Every structure is written in structure tokens, then in C-alpha cells.
Amino acid sequence: MAADEPALSSDQSREARVVAIIMDGNGRWAESQGVSVAEGHRAGTRALRRTVEAAIDLGLETLVVYAFSTENWTRPPDEVADLLELLSETIDGELPDLAKQGVRTRFLGRRDRLEPWLEAKMHALEVQTAGLDTLNLWIAFDYGGRAELVDAARRLVEEGVEAAAVDENALASRLYAPEIGEVDLLVRTSGELRLSNFLLWEAAYAELVFTDTLWPDFGADDLRAAVDAFTARQRRFGARTPS
Secondary structure, eight states: OOTTSOOOOHHHHHSOOEEEEEOOOHHHHHHHHTOOHHHHHHHHHHHHHHHHHHHHHHTOSEEEEEEEEGGGGGSOHHHHHHHHHHHHHHHHTHHHHHHTTTEEEEEESOOTTSOHHHHHHHHHHHHHTTTOOSEEEEEEEEEOHHHHHHHHHHHHHHTTOOGGGOOHHHHHTTSSOGGGOOOSEEEEOTTOOOOTTOSTTTTTTOEEEEOOSOGGGOOHHHHHHHHHHHHHSOOOTTOOOOO
């Protein structure tokens, strides 16, 4: 731990405040159900709503979900088009209802590759929910952890920051959303055991929970189980626990 980094209290180290989820398994769920991949993604949207409502019930402060990575552009064009349309549908349908429950929605990642009308919808929702504070919901769309770090480094250079002044705080303040802070718990569904370029900086000390549950089947019980697993762990942050 750096000398100027404040120590975490026991409450902070045992309470999951910032939770991130890699929402994986829509395609496999669709195959298992004999429906189209597009229907699998729509089922995933319903799971997102359930999970956000569960996060509110659990008293979480922030939920960050991985909806579309920078690598997802390489998927078949029809699937990419469906995902972009689904984002639009979610902004129009699900997210305004969540706003009524106090959910502030923001988007994390690039926007320069989106159609202007879709970017405008995203911005409008961010403005409309800016005053809400029951839960901070971040949707990572066209997001990649490596790209985020490269962009942060580029900002340091563009701003003329001297090498001696570059430290963790300087870089962290130039991430896409510095206000997210440190991720406490990162959950990945569908049984895959990797981070897939998600929140590489923010999740440096996150506790990891992997579940075999496919994302469209994920819900309140699954989120609660992950949070309970987090609470039962002893977080060291690089320190040795006294015997």
C-alpha cells in the first residue's frame, strides 16, 4: 500500500459497495432454449432489471455491468446490430422504470463509433437521471480496460504532466469514470474464468466470484450469494494477516 493511500477500515473491507458484473452466457442460454441469439440478449436485459432491483434491496452503492466490449464489434454484423438496437430499447423501456426507483444510469466507454441518434439517447438518459442517488448504474458499452488505460496515459501526455508527477492518483483521475473508484466485488456468469479486459485498473483488488449460472437465469438469489461470499472473505490488500 502506498504511503499516501488511506487505509481501509474493517467496514469498508467487508462491505460490498461497488459491484461489477460480466454478463456472460446469453448465446448459450439461447441455444439451450432453442431460440435466437437476439432472444437470448433480450432475456439478458430482463436479468439486468432483476439484478439492478436486487442491488437496490441489498443496499449497494454502485453496479457496473459489462454490456458490450471493444472486441464485440468483431461479432457477426447482424448480432452487433441487434445489440445496438437492444441498447436503444433498454434506454426507452427498462431504464426509465428503474429511474423511478432512484437509479442513476451512466455509460462507460467509447461513444465515437455509435450512431449519433444512439449516443444522443444515452446522453439524454444520463442528464435525466443525474439527480438520482439510490443506486449508481454504469453500463460499460464499447468498453475495453486496456483502451481505457491507454487513453488515460494519452491524456497525461496531452496535458503535459511531468514524469515525476505521474503516480497512481494522476492516472486514476484520467480514467473514463474516476468516480467509480475501487471495485469491491466482480462477478462473472456462465462458468468462464477470466476478466475479458473489464475494469483492469478498478478491479485490481476486487474479490472475484465465478458462477456457472448463465446470465439470463441470474437474479436476486445469485447476487445475494455473491455478496455473501464476499462478506465471508478476509481482504488483505497485499498485507499479511496477523496469526
